[in-house]
Amino acid sequence: MPKNNKKKKLLISILATIFSVAFFASGFYFGQDYDKNSNYNNNDDRLKIFWQVFDKVKNSYVGEFDEKKAIYGATKGMVESTGDPFSGYLDPKDSKMFLTDLEGEFEGIGAELAIKDNKLIVVAPLKNYPAERAGLKPNDTIVKIDDIDSITLTLDQAIDKIRGKEGSEVKLIIIHKDEATSQEVKIKREKIKIDSVSSEIKKINNKNILYIQIIQFSKDTTKLMENIAKSIKNNQPDGIAVDLRSNPGGYLDSAIDITSMFVDGEIVKEKDKNNNMNVEKATKETVFKGIKLAILVDEGSASASEIMAGAIQDKKAGTLVGQKTFGKGSVQNLENFSDGSTLRITIAKWLTPNNREINAKGIEPDIKIDNPKDNSRDLQLDKALEIVAN
Secondary structure (H helix, E strand, O other), X not given: OOOOOOXXXXXXXXXXXXXXXXXXXXXXXXXXXXXXXXXXXXXXXXXXXXXXXXXXXXXXXXXXXXHHHHHHHHHHHHXXXXXXXXXXXXXXHHHHHHHHHHOOEEXXXXXXXXXXXXXXXXXXXXXXXXXXXXXXXOOOEEEEEOOEXXXXXXXXXXXXXXXXXXXXXXXXXXXXXXXXXXXXXXXXXXXXXXXXXXXXXXXEOOEEEEEEEEOOEOOOHHHHHHHHHHHOOOOOOOEEEEEOOOOOEEEHHHHHHHHHOOOOOEEEEEXXXXXXXXXXXXXXXXXXXXXXXXXXXXXXXXXXHHHHHHHHHXXXXXEEEEOOOOOOOEEEEEEEOOOOOEEEEEEXXXXXXXXXXXXXXXXXXXXXXXXXXXXXXXXHHHHHHHHHHO
C-alpha cells in the first residue's frame, strides 16, 4: 500500500517534474495583445507560442470556446507527446474513474487494456466478468470500438469508450492472438466490484495446500494478505500456490509488501532517467518463507505481478508455472492536483534483484504449460498444486 509520506507509484498497464494545470490557468486573464498584454506572463519563451495560440483561438474562434476544456486538452497533449502509452494526464472526470478502478469498483466489461506495438490490446480479462465470459483473452487486439478504429484513439479515450453504464452494450471487433481473422463481440457492461485477494485450502494428496489468487495489487491487498497469514498461523499449510494470472499490476508499495511475505532482502530495483539506481527491500515479516511455493503466471501477468514473480524466481524461493508474462518493466508516479485532475508519468524502469530488465521481454516460467483452448481443464493450476504437494 502506498506510504503516506511517499508519492504514489503505480505499475499497471491502464502516472520528476510536475507541470500543473494551475500554472497554465494563471495566465488566463491578462489582456489580449501579444506584445503588450499577452496572457503569456512567464520568462520561459518555450510557452510563448502556447499563450499566443490560446489568445488567438479565444478571440477569433466563431463558436463557443471552453477555456477549461482547452487547458485540459493542451495538458493531455503535452503528456501524450512523450509517446509513452503508460503516461497520461486525466481531467477530473477521468481521474475519478481511474482512481475508482484502483479501489476495485467500476462499471464496464472487466478487462485491463494497454497499447502495445501501436495496437490496443487486452492485458487481462478479469475472472468471471463480462470480458472473460465473452471470450476475450490476454494479447487479443481490439480493432474497433462501436465502429471506431482503435488506432485513432489514445489509451484513455479507448477506455472511456468501452466504459459505460451497467446494462448498456459495447460492440468490439477483436483479433485473437495468432489468428488472422477478426470477429465481432457484443458485451453487456456490468458493475465490477472485486476484492483484490481470495484464498482457499485445497486438499491435494492428503496435504493442505493454500491457494491464493491476487486479482491486482490494490490498497486493500496488503491487509487481505496479512489476514490470510493470521488465519494460518497455528495451522501452516504444506504448500502455497499464488495465482497471478491475468493480474495487470497495481501499486508498487503493495507489490513490495506482498513479495516481502515470501522472501527477504532486495525485492526490486528502480533505474531513473539519469541511471540512478534505487533498491527497494523487504518491508514485511517473511511469514510464508520456507513453505513450498508455486507462482502461476501468464501473458496477462504484468508489471507489479512481474515484480513478485521476478523476485521469487531470482531468489529461487518458488517455481513459476504457466506462460511467459506480459513484459511491462516501467514505474509510474501518480500526482493528484487540487482540481481533481491527475498526472500519471513514467519515472523509472524496474529490474529484478538479479538486474534483469523485463520490459517488452517478459519473464519465462520455470515450467511452461498451456491450458486447452476450450478451458476444459486448468492444467497450469493442476501442475502448480502438484509441485507444492510433493
